[in-house]
Amino acid sequence: MRLMRALVTGGPASSWTVAEVPAPAVAPDEVLVEVAAAGLNRADLLMREGSYVPSGADWNVPLERVGFEMAGRVRSAGARVTGFPPGRYVMAQTGGACAELVAVDHRLLLNVPASLAPASAAGLPSALLTEYDALTGAAEFRPGDRVLVTGGAGGVGHIGVRLARALGASTVVATSRSQAKTGFLREAGATHVVDTSATGIASALGPDAFDVCLDHLGGAVLADLLGAAAPGARIVQIGRLAGDRARLDLELLAARRLRLIGTTFRGRTAGELHALVAHLRQDLPHLLGTHGVTPAVDSLFDLAEAERAAERLTRPGLMGKVVLRIA
Numbered sequence: 001m002r003l004m005r006a007l008v009t010g011g012p013a014s015s016w017t018v019a020e021v022p023a024p025a026v027a028p029d030e031v032l033v034e035v036a037a038a039g040l041n042r043a044d045l046l047m048r049e050g051s052y053v054p055s056g057a058d059w060n061v062p063l064e065r066v067g068f069e070m071a072g073r074v075r076s077a078g079a080r081v082t083g084f085p086p087g088r089y090v091m092a093q094t095g096g097a098c099a100e101l102v103a104v105d106h107r108l109l110l111n112v113p114a115s116l117a118p119a120s121a122a123g124l125p126s127a128l129l130t131e132y133d134a135l136t137g138a139a140e141f142r143p144g145d146r147v148l149v150t151g152g153a154g155g156v157g158h159i160g161v162r163l164a165r166a167l168g169a170s171t172v173v174a175t176s177r178s179q180a181k182t183g184f185l186r187e188a189g190a191t192h193v194v195d196t197s198a199t200g201i202a203s204a205l206g207p208d209a210f211d212v213c214l215d216h217l218g219g220a221v222l223a224d225l226l227g228a229a230a231p232g233a234r235i236v237q238i239g240r241l242a243g244d245r246a247r248l249d250l251e252l253l254a255a256r257r258l259r260l261i262g263t264t265f266r267g268r269t270a271g272e273l274h275a276l277v278a279h280l281r282q283d284l285p286h287l288l289g290t291h292g293v294t295p296a297v298d299s300l301f302d303l304a305e306a307e308r309a310a311e312r313l314t315r316p317g318l319m320g321k322v323v324l325r326i327a
């Protein structure tokens, strides 16, 4: 049996260790990818705490494996795959991505331009799929809409800011609890930044300030931001870093005819994921090339430094993505 190095959860306090595990076999619809780098996500931390169990069709490895996204080069392809020759540079949201090799259904792969470094490409798939799906699907975004992104400096949020600008938002307001992140958010494309350590969102913006919100925080932040929504605004609830319970003003929700839409990749079928990737593939060259919807890499670690990388994910100064170098 062929072995490879992979990051796995185990040992004291569910720490991460690099282990020798069986290399994946390639099914007829799959492509074997030599992973160059893998992005880390909040969900990786939640998985090792035991509070998140992935169940989407993009997780096809044992649950002790770590990682949701990667970039690398095609080594070989299954019998039913065309269009992914050996050496092709690709990225994907796929389970167990922090490993030397992953087997990925070809309908989940996205092509990467040579100009994008592996560290940047590896940190893109999850954030881009999340925000693209939230904006173009759940929120029915239209060019000219005004967009609010909470937690805008995060690994997912800053891609939401860039994507909203690229798709033609007229304004993009981003929130952060740190004034020090204003420059980073402006560079990402925010037209206005709300420092939530100093003010609430509704009091800073007033009513009728946004048509679409990508909310990565939930809790009291969600309750507050309703006061800044325009009539008919669509609020996509993506993450709950500020709390998974909220006391909402339902009179306001009704009076402004707001739509609150939850989303997750958990439980998504293969068909749903393939359709989302197919949709994104049409826009991808334009988004990456013309608009530079690529991630800021906050920090890059070797696979053996995964624990330090995990710690970095929880640090207040985080701006963009934490990435592991695999090859």
Ligand SMILES: NC(=O)c1ccc[n+]([C@@H]2O[C@H](COP(=O)([O-])OP(=O)(O)OC[C@H]3O[C@@H](n4cnc5c(N)ncnc54)[C@H](OP(=O)(O)O)[C@@H]3O)[C@@H](O)[C@H]2O)c1
Pocket (backbone or CB within 6 Å): 041, 042, 043, 126, 127, 130, 150, 151, 152, 153, 154, 155, 156, 157, 175, 176, 177, 178, 181, 216, 217, 237, 238, 239, 240, 241, 242, 243, 263, 264, 265, 313, 316, 318, 320
């Ligand atoms: N639904 C889905 O399909 C999906 C997919 C991917 C991710 N997610 C979720 O989306 C959320 C954001 O992910 P991410 O990778 O962007 O996280 P991240 O990189 O950790 O960044 C989130 C940002 O939120 C702010 N924040 C953190 N804790 C906060 C708190 N208690 N109160 C207020 N603000 C807080 C921080 O910004 P400041 O320090 O600048 O305030 C942080 O930079 C996570 O909950 C993640 O699990 C959901």
